[in-house]
Amino acid sequence: MSTQKKRNFKIEAFKHRVELDPKYAEKTWKILEHAIEEIYNHNASGLSFEELYRNAYNMVLHKYGEKLYSGLVTTMTSHLKNISREVELAQGGFFLEELNRKWEDHRKALQMIRDILMYMDRTFVPSAQKTPVNDLGLNLWRDNIVRSPKIQARLKNTLLELVERERTGEVINRGLMRNVIQMLKELGPNVYQEDFEKPFLDVSADFYRVESQKFIECCDCGEYMKKAERRLNEETERVSHYSAEASGGKIENVVEREMIANHMQRLVQMENSGLVNMLVDDKYDDLSRMYNLFNRVPGGLSAIKDVMTSYLRETGKQLVTDPEKSKDPVEFVQRLLDQKDKYDKIISLAFSNDKTFQNALNGSFEYFINLNPRSPEFISLFVDDKLRKGLKEVSEEDVEVVLDKVMMLFRYLQEKDVFEKYYKQHLAKRLLSGKSASDEAERSLIVKLKTECGYQFTSKLEGMFTDMRTSQDTMQGFYASQSSEMSEGQPSLVVQVLTTGSWPTQASTTCNLPPEIHGVCERFKAYYLGTHSGRRLSWQTSMGSADLKAVFGKGQKHELNVSTYQMCILMLFNSSDQMSYKEIEQATAIPAPDLKRCLQSLACVKGKNVLRKEPMSKDIMEDDDFFFNDRFTSKFFKVKIGTVAAQKESEPEKQETRQRVEEDRKPQIEAAIVRIMKSRRVLDHNNIVTEVTKQLQSRFLPNPVVIKKRIESLIEREFLERDKVDRKMYRYLA
Amino acid sequence: KIGSPSDVEGVRQSRWWWWWWRRPKQEEKRLRAVTLHVNSAILAAKSPFFYNLFSNGMRESLNKHSATVLRVDASEEAAVMELLHFAYAGHLSRETAESPSAVLDVLRAADKFDVVSCIRHCSVLL
Numbered sequence: 001m002s003t004q005k006k007r008n009f010k011i012e013a014f015k016h017r018v019e020l021d022p023k024y025a026e027k028t029w030k031i032l033e034h035a036i037e038e039i040y041n042h043n044a045s046g047l048s049f050e051e052l053y054r055n056a057y058n059m060v061l062h063k064y065g066e067k068l069y070s071g072l073v074t075t076m077t078s079h080l081k082n083i084s085r086e087v088e089l090a091q092g093g094f095f096l097e098e099l100n101r102k103w104e105d106h107r108k109a110l111q112m113i114r115d116i117l118m119y120m121d122r123t124f125v126p127s128a129q130k131t132p133v134n135d136l137g138l139n140l141w142r143d144n145i146v147r148s149p150k151i152q153a154r155l156k157n158t159l160l161e162l163v164e165r166e167r168t169g170e171v172i173n174r175g176l177m178r179n180v181i182q183m184l185k186e187l188g189p190n191v192y193q194e195d196f197e198k199p200f201l202d203v204s205a206d207f208y209r210v211e212s213q214k215f216i217e218c219c220d221c222g223e224y225m226k227k228a229e230r231r232l233n234e235e236t237e238r239v240s241h242y243s244a245e246a247s248g249g250k251i252e253n254v255v256e257r258e259m260i261a262n263h264m265q266r267l268v269q270m271e272n273s274g275l276v277n278m279l280v281d282d283k284y285d286d287l288s289r290m291y292n293l294f295n296r297v298p299g300g301l302s303a304i305k306d307v308m309t310s311y312l313r314e315t316g317k318q319l320v321t322d323p324e325k326s327k328d329p330v331e332f333v334q335r336l337l338d339q340k341d342k343y344d345k346i347i348s349l350a351f352s353n354d355k356t357f358q359n360a361l362n363g364s365f366e367y368f369i370n371l372n373p374r375s376p377e378f379i380s381l382f383v384d385d386k387l388r389k390g391l392k393e394v395s396e397e398d399v400e401v402v403l404d405k406v407m408m409l410f411r412y413l414q415e416k417d418v419f420e421k422y423y424k425q426h427l428a429k430r431l432l433s434g435k436s437a438s439d440e441a442e443r444s445l446i447v448k449l450k451t452e453c454g455y456q457f458t459s460k461l462e463g464m465f466t467d468m469r470t471s472q473d474t475m476q477g478f479y480a481s482q483s484s485e486m487s488e489g490q491p492s493l494v495v496q497v498l499t500t501g502s503w504p505t506q507a508s509t510t511c512n513l514p515p516e517i518h519g520v521c522e523r524f525k526a527y528y529l530g531t532h533s534g535r536r537l538s539w540q541t542s543m544g545s546a547d548l549k550a551v552f553g554k555g556q557k558h559e560l561n562v563s564t565y566q567m568c569i570l571m572l573f574n575s576s577d578q579m580s581y582k583e584i585e586q587a588t589a590i591p592a593p594d595l596k597r598c599l600q601s602l603a604c605v606k607g608k609n610v611l612r613k614e615p616m617s618k619d620i621m622e623d624d625d626f627f628f629n630d631r632f633t634s635k636f637f638k639v640k641i642g643t644v645a646a647q648k649e650s651e652p653e654k655q656e657t658r659q660r661v662e663e664d665r666k667p668q669i670e671a672a673i674v675r676i677m678k679s680r681r682v683l684d685h686n687n688i689v690t691e692v693t694k695q696l697q698s699r700f701l702p703n704p705v706v707i708k709k710r711i712e713s714l715i716e717r718e719f720l721e722r723d724k725v726d727r728k729m730y731r732y733l734a
Numbered sequence: 735k736i737g738s739p740s741d742v743e744g745v746r747q748s749r750w751w752w753w754w755w756r757r758p759k760q761e762e763k764r765l766r767a768v769t770l771h772v773n774s775a776i777l778a779a780k781s782p783f784f785y786n787l788f789s790n791g792m793r794e795s796l797n798k799h800s801a802t803v804l805r806v807d808a809s810e811e812a813a814v815m816e817l818l819h820f821a822y823a824g825h826l827s828r829e830t831a832e833s834p835s836a837v838l839d840v841l842r843a844a845d846k847f848d849v850v851s852c853i854r855h856c857s858v859l860l
Contacts, residue, residue, distance in 0.1 A: 044791055044792050045791065045792065045796050046793060047793060048793050048794065049787050049790060049793065049794050053787075112791065118782060118783065119846070
């Protein structure tokens with residue numbers, strides 16, 4: 001309390017302390033006014049800072065702050081008006097320089113004035129709610145110079161003209177430009193934006209609108225992109241040179257909008273040089289440039305992606321549906337792989353591995369691969385070709401690479417079960433004929449399929465390998481047990497015992513085996529059933545092969561590699577030299593289509609015609625006669641007589657496979673329905689269809705109509721029932 | 735009038751020298767001058783006034799070899815001396831600190847020369 005009183009008292013005393021000369025204020029102000037004049041006239045070095053500060057301090061102390069402040073405003077304003085006139089008088093190119101010089105002067109002067117009026121700034125200005133001296137000086141400069149009617153427009157036009165001149169390749173005084181823009185920035189964001197940025201952006205938009213129009217008329221797409229990229233870089237560089245970084249993003253937006261966004265579609269679809277041509281010609285640089293530029297504008301990338309996708313689908317569709325091109329399955333798949341490699345490379349080199357582009361690529365492949373219902377078969381044939389022979393020359397890593405690529409195509413397939421079906425057939429052929437080039441590679445692919453589709457998918461394929469291995473053991477055991485009874489000259493037998501179900505089912509029509517063979521077979525059967533009781537063996541004569549030693553007319557010996565059927569036919573000629581078709585058919589009991597095919601390859605293929613046919617013709621007729629061809633010659637000791645079997649499936653075979661696949665799908669769909677219903681108990685039709693589709697899509701795409709049929713069948717068998725009220729609902733019956 | 739201070743050349747380079755004038759208001763002739771040797775860097779750090787005095791491009795900062803004059807009223811003298819003491823020492827002398835009116839005078843001087851630390855110090859004392 002006492003302190004409070006004391007303080008009050010002292011302040012009171014202080015007020016009355018100094019007696020003043022009535023003219024004191026006027027006199028003091030004159031000194032300061034003169035000093036301000038001198039400062040503007042570059043004569044500050046003759047002034048005493050201490051004296052001026054003391055005077056200003058005293059004026060404020062003696063309540064003349066208002067007089068001091070308004071005096072400052074008046075003096076500075078009149079001074080700036082003079083400057084304004086001088087700047088206006090500057091001719092042409094000197095205008096900016098004069099303005100800049102005056103600005104430098106004003107800033108220095110303002111600094112000094114602020115220093116001597118520091119006390120006023122600190123005490124009077126806040127309490128009287130005036131603008132601080134520095135801001136006051138900038139505001140006065142803004143109002144009297146930059147925004148004076150005769151200067152404002154001229155300044156704007158001069159700046160824009162300089163920008164324009166620089167854009168057209170002239171060299172301008174960037175330092176001056178930078179200083180003036182710096183000045184505008186110091187005068188506040190509002191001044192900078194209104195007096196420079198906005199007109200600058202408007203003019204730039206006009207400029208680039210015209211320029212882009214000009215470019216797009218005369219340049220091709222790649223050329224245009226280069227120009228646009230250069231312009232963008234130039235503008236970024238320009239704003240940084242002008243110290244107008246704040247406008248960097250905006251000017252880039254302008255250029256992006258005018259040069260790219262407005263011409264996006266036209267650029268992408270430009271004839272002879274647009275995106276499609278770049279893709280065709282693998283123009284990685286151009287593509288990469290396009291990607292980077294389009295990435296800057298909204299919707300840019302999707303414009304590229306859309307065109308790429310539709311082009312991919314278009315060409316892909318042509319590729320897979322062209323009947324010419326699907327003649328050779330291996331080439332067909334190779335073309336797909338090449339296509340994929342090409343686009344993978346483009347995406348990684350030019351599109352910075354953009355995920356959305358990869359998805360678009362995958363989507364396109366998935367779309368068109370499935371357009372051709374034979375794609376699964378062809379892919380399997382491609383694998384067959386690679387695993388059969390092609391890989392003998394290539395290293396293991398290369399095998400892996402090829403297999404990985406095949407797996408990628410496999411992923412696109414919707415009907416994976418169809419692939420499985422064919423793959424099984426082809427694998428069976430490879431294994432049984434011993435044509436598989438590398439066990440390693442076979443297994444590696446199986447592992448890949450397993451990781452992709454799960455254990456279920458490959459269990460049967462693995463079963464096939466197991467059978468092959470056990471058969472080897474069985475054969476060893478058989479010959480060990482028979483060693484005593486085996487005699488020279490007897491045919492040696494190799495049996496592969498195949499588990500039913502693991503292998504592609506074949507109609508088991510057994511033919512009549514020649515007695516020599518039949519005996520050995522019976523012995524094997526006895527041996528096998530003796531060691532494995534409760535099993536049944538049936539001979540798959542359609543799948544075997546045989547090596548025959550034959551002696552021809554001039555005594556030349558050959559070893560003939562033939563199928564089991566062909567062996568049966570040839571063995572007949574041991575006892576007679578001539579046989580009719582009917583006789584052969586009767587003796588062997590080979591099914592007619594197979595028999596015809598065998599005879600065709602024995603009698604009609606040049607260089608391998610161990611039989612002679614009468615009459616000579618390409619096709620086998622039922623009344624043809626066959627003779628042993630004594631005059632057969634070949635430069636090889638071993639002669640392989642292939643079956644005239646199309647590598648690709650024929651139309652009826654295809655139908656049959658398709659039907660089998662459909663048949664196989666039924667239990668899978670039913671199982672899926674039951675699994676779903678078991679957990680959900682009650683579900684409506686549409687949801688069942690979606691869930692089933694989801695569950696099975698890793699193997700195939702079930703047809704909703706088929707699903708409906710399966711549901712009905714399950715209702716019949718009382719797994720499900722329809723809800724009594726809502727007929728669309730199904731209920732699970734446990 | 736006062737001549738230039740006598741000191742070694744080397745020290746002059748790093749220091750500012752200034753003279754202390756006292757001029758009783760009514761009698762112009764009776765000026766009293768006190769010469770003090772001060773370190774400009776210390777004062778400039780404490781007060782924007784001194785900072786500008788020594789740097790803003792007017793006479794005082796340009797004539798580095800002649801004395802800088804600071805005119806004060808006789809009634810202010812003691813307070814200004816005390817303020818200078820504070821600038822170096824960071825506290826007031828004991829006699830001053832114990833007299834509220836003396837502290838008030840120092841506060842006024844500190845306000846005039848914008849020595850924020852001293853203003854705060856005096857406010858706390860009061």
